[in-house]
Amino acid sequence: MLLDELRIHARVFAEREAVDPETFPARDIADLFALGMLSAPFPRSVGGGELSCDACVSLVIELAASSPSTALLACMPMGLAAASAAAAVAAPSAHRATALEQMERVAADYAQKRYYAACNSERGAGGALTAMKTVARRDASGQFHLTGEKILASGGQNAAVFFSGATIDPAALPGSGAVEFFLTETTAPGVHILDDWDGFGMRSTESHSVRYEGAPTRELLGFPNLVELAQPWVYSHCLFAAIPLGCALGILRELGTPAPSSPALRLRLSEAQMRYEAARAYLLETARGWEAGASPAWRARVLRTKAYVTQDTTRLAAELFALSGGRHYRRSSHVARLLASSFAGTALRPPLPLALDMLAEGFGLDPNDS
Numbered sequence: 001m002l003l004d005e006l007r008i009h010a011r012v013f014a015e016r017e018a019v020d021p022e023t024f025p026a027r028d029i030a031d032l033f034a035l036g037m038l039s040a041p042f043p044r045s046v047g048g049g050e051l052s053c054d055a056c057v058s059l060v061i062e063l064a065a066s067s068p069s070t071a072l073l074a075c076m077p078m079g080l081a082a083a084s085a086a087a088a089v090a091a092p093s094a095h096r097a098t099a100l101e102q103m104e105r106v107a108a109d110y111a112q113k114r115y116y117a118a119c120n121s122e123r124g125a126g127g128a129l130t131a132m133k134t135v136a137r138r139d140a141s142g143q144f145h146l147t148g149e150k151i152l153a154s155g156g157q158n159a160a161v162f163f164s165g166a167t168i169d170p171a172a173l174p175g176s177g178a179v180e181f182f183l184t185e186t187t188a189p190g191v192h193i194l195d196d197w198d199g200f201g202m203r204s205t206e207s208h209s210v211r212y213e214g215a216p217t218r219e220l221l222g223f224p225n226l227v228e229l230a231q232p233w234v235y236s237h238c239l240f241a242a243i244p245l246g247c248a249l250g251i252l253r254e255l256g257t258p259a260p261s262s263p264a265l266r267l268r269l270s271e272a273q274m275r276y277e278a279a280r281a282y283l284l285e286t287a288r289g290w291e292a293g294a295s296p297a298w299r300a301r302v303l304r305t306k307a308y309v310t311q312d313t314t315r316l317a318a319e320l321f322a323l324s325g326g327r328h329y330r331r332s333s334h335v336a337r338l339l340a341s342s343f344a345g346t347a348l349r350p351p352l353p354l355a356l357d358m359l360a361e362g363f364g365l366d367p368n369d370s
């Protein structure tokens, strides 16, 4: 049902983007909050939609086919909602009540349309969480403060809260992991949001850099060692893979509606349709395996899926663009915007070179796999 409602909204979002492809789509985000898409991964008990990971992937594909920037912006709070829900499930008993209470508060914030944005990536880290240089230091009152430089925080000034990874002194938090995640109000002192976004695609995401200078955090996300114990970000990787897939679908729809009279073109579009359907089936089947604390085998499967789907659908988008003709050969045409935005998929976490290195390092066939 949500997918049907989204389809109606997505047409409006595409019209808005055609008129203004550069400005943060604040009305789209407000509509997605109202629709329940951004809170879809939360359980119903806190006002969420309790949608499965594969259902959320389907929503992102549909949205990206119309408006990739809005789809990318939707992935960040959806990923955080899934992370918060995973924290509540995977929390050790000593932290369960806190994780549940935090999930209720974050979900209540979503009901107030407060936009939570990912502010994690760092220049030169290669997209690896373990290479983060941002540090979290605890003051005498127990509050953590962030110091470091982040890049590509989609949402920029429009975000109410950033979720950010940082390294921490293990003595400051018993049981902590190599990287912990924190929620920080964007209006807190020491949070400096720059104005340096000039994306190749995804123009309206406002994915600016952020400098933290001793910024007081609101709270730790989940519980100590969340990243290892709950594996919350693998969920987001499934959502990210849905974006270039949606871009390819958007171009296919644009070129295939109405069906062209040229037999050669119809054949090429049929081939494209098969590749799209195969990639979509692969991604949905993978996404169906999501659970908090994901196993190493499933994480490896997600890595393969994301690497495969982002690469192949980006290629597909480029091949379709070559067939699109002069009418679409404008910087601001819908097809050109979809093409440029599709390339963000390979850059999104884990970026393709890092993913390929990880694949090569971990390669091995499981004889029990069908």
Ligand SMILES: Cc1cc2nc3c(=O)[nH]c(=O)nc-3n(C[C@H](O)[C@H](O)[C@H](O)COP(=O)(O)OP(=O)(O)OC[C@H]3O[C@@H](n4cnc5c(N)ncnc54)[C@H](O)[C@@H]3O)c2cc1C
Pocket: 076, 117, 118, 119, 120, 121, 122, 123, 124, 125, 126, 127, 128, 151, 152, 153, 154, 155, 199, 201, 202, 205, 207, 344, 347, 348, 349, 351, 352, 353, 354, 355, 357
């Ligand atoms: C449109 C868009 C929006 C984004 N939005 C967000 C957001 O909201 N929040 C956020 O936190 N991030 C965001 N990102 C960042 C993204 O998730 C990646 O983490 C980021 O692009 C990686 O940084 P880089 O490519 O600049 O890495 P660099 O560190 O500059 O590395 C450059 C390339 O070399 C590779 N590389 C470098 N070192 C290694 C190594 N040791 N091993 C293997 N490969 C290596 C990297 O994988 C990368 O492809 C966004 C990116 C894009 C394109």
